Amino acid sequence: MLRLLAIVIPVATLAIWLLISTLSKFYAEQAIARDAGHKALHWGEYMSERVPELEQLIATGIPSPEQKQIIRQIRTLGDVFRFKLFDANGRLVLVSDENSISNPVGVSAEHDPETMTAVRTRKSVIAVRDGAETNGWPDLYAEAYVPLLDDLGRIAGIIEVYVDVTSTETYFEESFDKFGVIVSFASALLFLLPAVGFAMQRRTAHRSLEEVEYLSRYDPLTGLANRAEFTRRAGALHADGKLSSLLFIDADKFKTINDTHGHAVGDAFLAQLGRILTSQTEACDIVARFGGDEFVVAFCGLRTEMLEPRVRAILKQCAQPLLADGVSITGSVSIGVAIASEGNSLQDTIAQADAALYFSKSEGRNQFAIYGDSMGEQLRRRVELETLVRNAAENETFTLDYQPLVAGDDFHPIGYEALLRLKREDGTFVPPVEFIPLAEDMGLIDKIGRWVIYTATRAISLQAGELKIAVNLSAVQFRRGDLPEIVADALARSGLPANRLELEITESLLLGDDPFVLFQIDTLRDMGVGIAMDDFGTGYSSLGYLWRYGFDRIKIDRSFVAGLLDNPERSLEILDSVVMLGKKLGMKVTAEGVETEEQSKLLTKLGCDVLQGYMFGRPAPLPDVPGSRETPETVSPPLSREA
Numbered sequence: 206m207l208r209l210l211a212i213v214i215p216v217a218t219l220a221i222w223l224l225i226s227t228l229s230k231f232y233a234e235q236a237i238a239r240d241a242g243h244k245a246l247h248w249g250e251y252m253s254e255r256v257p258e259l260e261q262l263i264a265t266g267i268p269s270p271e272q273k274q275i276i277r278q279i280r281t282l283g284d285v286f287r288f289k290l291f292d293a294n295g296r297l298v299l300v301s302d303e304n305s306i307s308n309p310v311g312v313s314a315e316h317d318p319e320t321m322t323a324v325r326t327r328k329s330v331i332a333v334r335d336g337a338e339t340n341g342w343p344d345l346y347a348e349a350y351v352p353l354l355d356d357l358g359r360i361a362g363i364i365e366v367y368v369d370v371t372s373t374e375t376y377f378e379e380s381f382d383k384f385g386v387i388v389s390f391a392s393a394l395l396f397l398l399p400a401v402g403f404a405m406q407r408r409t410a411h412r413s414l415e416e417v418e419y420l421s422r423y424d425p426l427t428g429l430a431n432r433a434e435f436t437r438r439a440g441a442l443h444a445d446g447k448l449s450s451l452l453f454i455d456a457d458k459f460k461t462i463n464d465t466h467g468h469a470v471g472d473a474f475l476a477q478l479g480r481i482l483t484s485q486t487e488a489c490d491i492v493a494r495f496g497g498d499e500f501v502v503a504f505c506g507l508r509t510e511m512l513e514p515r516v517r518a519i520l521k522q523c524a525q526p527l528l529a530d531g532v533s534i535t536g537s538v539s540i541g542v543a544i545a546s547e548g549n550s551l552q553d554t555i556a557q558a559d560a561a562l563y564f565s566k567s568e569g570r571n572q573f574a575i576y577g578d579s580m581g582e583q584l585r586r587r588v589e590l591e592t593l594v595r596n597a598a599e600n601e602t603f604t605l606d607y608q609p610l611v612a613g614d615d616f617h618p619i620g621y622e623a624l625l626r627l628k629r630e631d632g633t634f635v636p637p638v639e640f641i642p643l644a645e646d647m648g649l650i651d652k653i654g655r656w657v658i659y660t661a662t663r664a665i666s667l668q669a670g671e672l673k674i675a676v677n678l679s680a681v682q683f684r685r686g687d688l689p690e691i692v693a694d695a696l697a698r699s700g701l702p703a704n705r706l707e708l709e710i711t712e713s714l715l716l717g718d719d720p721f722v723l724f725q726i727d728t729l730r731d732m733g734v735g736i737a738m739d740d741f742g743t744g745y746s747s748l749g750y751l752w753r754y755g756f757d758r759i760k761i762d763r764s765f766v767a768g769l770l771d772n773p774e775r776s777l778e779i780l781d782s783v784v785m786l787g788k789k790l791g792m793k794v795t796a797e798g799v800e801t802e803e804q805s806k807l808l809t810k811l812g813c814d815v816l817q818g819y820m821f822g823r824p825a826p827l828p829d830v831p832g833s834r835e836t837p838e839t840v841s842p843p844l845s846r847e848a
C-alpha cells in the first residue's frame with residue numbers, strides 16, 4: 206500500500222502542477238490583456254487630451270513642432286513605445302517610432318481589421334501580440350485602437366497605442382508559477398492526508414477482517430475451535446479414516462456456578478475446562494467448544510482400550526477444585542462417548558456422542574456413557590418423560606399424596622408430608638426420584654415447587670384439627686430469592702399459621718454455604734416456618750451445617766431405620782447419636798421409613814419426636830375428613846403465578 210502511495214503521490218503532484226501551469230498561463234494571458242488594454246486606453250485618452258489640435262494633425266498628417274514635442278514626451282513616459290494615428294475612414298496618417306515621427310499618408314489601412322472595427326463600432330479594440338520575432342520590440346505588447354470622437358460624438362480618427370507589457374507578463378508568470386508550485390504541493394498534501402488515512406483504514410479493515418476470520422473459526426473465551434471449525438477439521442479427519450472416537454462434554458450444574466458466582470467466574474471456569482481438555486489430547490486431536498458449557502473432542506487414532514482411561518482422567522481432572530477468577534470452584538462434567546466407524550458420517554458420530562451425553566446426564570453427574578444400541582430405547586423413554594413433565598407443569602396435572610406423620614410416643618397423627626406425584630397415561634406413576642431431577646434440569650421445578658407450596662398449604666388448611674404439613678424443596682427454588690415471599694403469600698391465602706408449615710431441604714443445597722440461601726432460610730424461620738434437614742446421614746453430613754443453619758428438625762434417612770433390622774447394633778448406635786446430637790443442638794428428630802413395630806418401638810425408646818413410614822400410612826390423597834372446613838373465599842392458589 207505504502208509503495209503504491211510512493212508512486213501515486215508524485216505522479217498526482219506533477220499532474221496537478223501541469224494542470225495549474227496550463228490554467229495559470231491562460232489566466233495570465235487574460236490578465237495581461239486586461240492590463241495592457243487599460244494602459245493603452247489610458248495613453249490613448251491621454252494623447253487625445255494632451256495633443257493640441259489633434260483633428261488638424263489627423264487631417265494633414267503633419268505634426269506641428271508643438272505637437273511633435275508632446276508626442277516625444279508621451280513616448281518617453283510609461284510603457285508606450287509606438288503609436289499610430291488613423292483618420293475617420295481608417296486610413297493611417299501618422300506612425301511614431303522611438304526615433305522618428307514618420308508621415309505615411311497614402312498608406313491604406315483597409316487591411317488593418319482592428320482599425321476598421323474601432324471605426325465601425327466606435328469602441329476601443331485591444332490586441333495582445335508577441336513581439337519576440339520583431340527586432341527591438343518588446344516580447345509582449347498590446348495594441349489599443351482608441352476612437353477619437355468630436356463634440357458631436359462623431360468619429361474624428363483612431364489612435365493606436367503600442368504598450369510594452371513584458372514586465373507585466375513576467376510578473377504574472379512568476380506569480381502564477383509560484384502559485385502553481387504552492388498549490389501543487391498543497392494539493393499533494395491534501396491528497397496525501399486522505400491517502401494516508403485511507404491506507405490506515407485499509408490496514409484496520411484488514412486487521413478486523415483477520416479478527417472476523419479468527420472469530421469465525423475460534424471461540425474467543427477458550428481459544429478452542431468453534432463448531433464450524435471443528436466440523437471442518439473433524440470432517441477431514443473422518444474422511445482420512447483417522448477419526449477414532451468422539452467425546453461430547455457438558456459441565457454439570459454450570460448454571461448454578463454462573464448464578465452463584467457471576468459470569469466472570471463462570472467464564473473462567475469454562476476456560477479452565479478447555480485447558481484440561483487440551484492437556485488431555487494430542488496435537489492431532491481436535492478440541493472445540495460448541496457453545497455454552499458444551500465441548501467436543503475428536504480423537505485421531507486413539508486406541509479403543511485407551512479411550513476409557515482417557516475419559517476417566519478427564520472426569521477426574523474436571524472434578525478437582527479449579528481456580529476460576531480467583532474463586533475455587535468444584536464442578537464436574539458429564540461425557541458422552543461415540544466410537545467412530547466407517548459406516549457412520551461425522552454428523553452421526555456427533556449425534557451418538559450427544560445422545561450418550563444425554564444418557565450419562567440422566568444417570569447422574571460426573572459420569573460418562575459410551576453410545577450403545579440400548580441407549581436409543583432409554584433415550585426414547587427420557588424424551589417421553591420430559592414431555593410428560595412439561596405437559597404436567599403446563600396443565601398443572603401433578604398431584605400430591607400425603608403421608609402421615611405421627612408422634613414418636615403415642616403415634617397420634619400430627620400431620621402429613623406432601624409428596625409429588627406424576628401419573629403416566631396408563632395410570633401408573635413415575636417415581637419422584639426420576640422426574641424431579643428432570644424437572645430441575647428442564648428449569649420447571651420453580652413453577653412446580655410453587656404449585657406444591659400453594660396446594661399443600663391450602664389442602665392442610667381445609668383439614669380439621671391443627672395438623673402440620675411438611676413440604677419438600679429443591680435447591681433450585683432458592684435461586685431466585687423469592688421463596689420467602691411465595692411462602693408468605695401461600696400462608697396468607699390459605700390462612701395457615703406459619704408454625705404449621707415445615708420445609709424440608711436436603712444437605713446438598715447447603716454445600717455451597719451460600720449467604721443468599723442462608724438469608725432466605727433465616728427469613729423463613731423468622732416468619733415462624735419450620736426448617737427440616739431431610740435425608741440426614743446420606744450426604745456430606747456435617748455438624749457445621751446443622752449448627753450454622755439452625756434447623757428445627759433432623760429427618761433421619763430411612764436407610765438407617767432399615768438398618769435396624771439388618772445390623773441392629775450399629776444402626777442403633779448411629780440413631781442414638783443422631784437423636785442425642787439433635788437434642789444437644791435443640792433440634793427435633795423424625796425417623797423416616799418406619800415399616801415394622803419393632804422399628805417403631807426402638808425409635809420411640811431412642812426418643813424420636815416424630816415417626817413416618819408405611820407402618821403409619823403410605824402416601825395417599827388426603828382423607829375427606831368429616832368436618833373439614835369449607836374452602837374459604839380467599840383461598841385460591843394462583844397456580845400460574847409467574848414472577
Ligand code: C2E
Pocket residue numbers: 608623624625636637638641654657676677678679709739740763797798799800817818819820824
Ligand atoms: P423423601 O422426602 O425422603 O420422601 C420420603 C420418601 O420415602 C417418599 O418417596 C415416600 O413414599 C417414601 N417412604 C415413606 N415411608 C416409607 C417406608 O416406610 N418405606 C419405604 N421404603 N419408603 C417410604 P417418594 O414419594 O418416592 O419421594 C421420593 C423423594 O422425592 C422424596 O424423598 C423427596 O426427596 C422427593 N420429593 C417428593 N415430593 C417432592 C416435592 O414436592 N418437591 C421436591 N422438591 N421433592 C419431592
Ligand code: CA
Pocket residue numbers: 622677709739
Ligand atoms: Ca422429605
Ligand code: CA
Pocket residue numbers: 739740760762763797
Ligand atoms: Ca427423606
